[in-house]
Ligand code: SF4
């Protein structure tokens with residue numbers, strides 16, 4: 001199928017450098033659904049909104065703007081697969097478009113590297129493009145499935161920065177959204193509702209680096225709630241949340257002596273599996289938590 | 300004026316120490332916080348909705364409502380030196396729920412920016428800066444991952460600054476514009492030698 005929708009694929013850090021299966025799966029599954037993701041050469045860290053935003057918001061704006069301008073120069077909207085990147089790239093794009101003073105300040109800095117923010121593109125999370133019936137939509141995803149993921153229960157972790165703050169987003173409810181559940185159910189899997197579903201993974205705002213035990217305690221509470229609801233796996237839309245849940249389980253075992261063995265997937269990986277990609281094409285062996293038992297159930 | 304007192308003078312003394320004193324307050328701090336945050340923080344009526352839904356509150360002494368109060372009262376020292384300032388995960392629950400729409404998360408970010416101006420910052424934040432200065436990435440590639448990428452049919456290094464290091468120059472210029480690398484190096488050295 002020829003792709004009708006073309007985007008500059010902004011990678012961020014954690015997906016390409018820790019969970020490259022998500023990158024590979026995003027490109028291949030999107031192609032089947034009419035989305036062409038082309039590389040955004042020379043992009044950097046978004047930069048990490050927790051770290052940079054805490055230090056100096058102005059540097060955060062300028063660094064994010066540089067990534068946005070790379071896509072402006074290509075004349076393409078950005079698609080990305082990480083909630084943290086969404087916070088930086090989507091939000092800074094939005095702020096600079098609507099705040100003249102801020103834009104002029106950023107452009108003064110960008111002038112030093114012969115760049116200018118013009119405000120000519122939009123920024124999207126791949127998840128919202130997949131859900132949008134005008135781009136892909138749940139029906140089309142369902143039709144693309146070769147291996148329905150029958151017999152497993154999935155807990156959806158939305159993460160924070162894709163939906164919140166609500167007034168600076170456009171994705172509806174931040175208290176009990178259900179659209180990612182629809183995306184997961186389109187793959188043939190069941191979803192579960194669990195206590196405090198919208199709680200943060202614990203990693204953001206620099207807390208994972210500042211006080212790991214504190215961050216893990218939040219993660220641990222979420223995992224407990226997911227287990228209570230009978231989940232076989234977690235699915236998220238953010239490689240940083242994924243890292244916190246996946247590697248975090250190893251750290252939780254070390255620190256608190258609690259073992260979950262709960263596999264953690266990015267939605268793109270799950271979509272890849274359901275479209276018939278082989279687990280080896282998803283680098284699932286890089287996950288900290290063994291995905292084999294889950295794969296045995298569904299494949 | 301009738302003054303209420305406990306019969307126990309020692310208890311009165313102890314409680315007197317909790318009184319808010321004007322000389323601890325810096326009105327400029329309130330103004331700067333509000334400006335950086337884009338929030339009318341002084342409108343906070345201390346309802347506590349923010350703390351009520353905060354994932355960090357039940358497992359620490361961090362109270363976002365208390366920081367809002369410190370902001371309003373101009374209690375700069377108290378706010379900027381409290382280690383709890385760095386326990387906000389920036390989940391934005393409080394921002395979505397605040398009935399007065401005061402964006403408490405952005406108030407915290409503003410206070411962190413002000414703390415950084417006084418070199419008050421945990422080093423993990425600065426290490427992200429130095430990593431990006433070196434490679435463009437906060438979380439850079441490694442050999443295990445390169446091999447995995449190759450097996451997936453991806454380029455060994457992603458098509459970012461990793462594959463196109465000529466773009467790092469521009470990133471350094473931006474960071475240097477704000478002297479951020481210099482300050483990060485200096486503070487890390489002070490802390491870790
Ligand atoms: S929710 Fe808003 S008004 Fe209520 S205490 Fe928190 S910041 Fe103040």
Ligand code: SF4
Pocket residue numbers: 349352353354355356363386387388389390391392393394403404407
């Ligand atoms: S944004 Fe920060 S202060 Fe607000 S609820 Fe989340 S962790 Fe708590």
